[in-house]
C-alpha cells in the first residue's frame with residue numbers, strides 16, 4: 001500500500017513511481033506546482049525594484065502582492081466595525 005502525496009489516501013499500485021491515487025489528485029498537485037512556480041517567479045521579478053505603497057509611499061516587501069503596505073492595507077469592514085465601536089462608546 002502507498003499513500004497519495006496529495007490526499008493521503010491509501011492506494012494500491014504496481015507502478016513504483018506512482019505517488020498519487022488518482023488522476024484527479026495528480027492534476028490538482030500539478031496545478032498547485034505551476035501556481036507556486038508562478039508566484040515564486042513573480043516575487044523574483046520584484047527583487048531590486050522599488051515598489052512603494054500607494055498611500056504612504058513606504059517601500060513594499062517582495063512578498064506583498066498588494067499595492068498597499070501592511071499598515072495601509074486594512075480590511076474596510078474591520079475599520080467600519082471599529083468606528084461603530086468608538087461611536088458607541090462616546091455617548
Ligand SMILES: [Zn+2]
Nearest residue numbers: 004007021025
Ligand atoms: Zn489522492
Ligand SMILES: [Zn+2]
Nearest residue numbers: 053056069072
Ligand atoms: Zn502604506
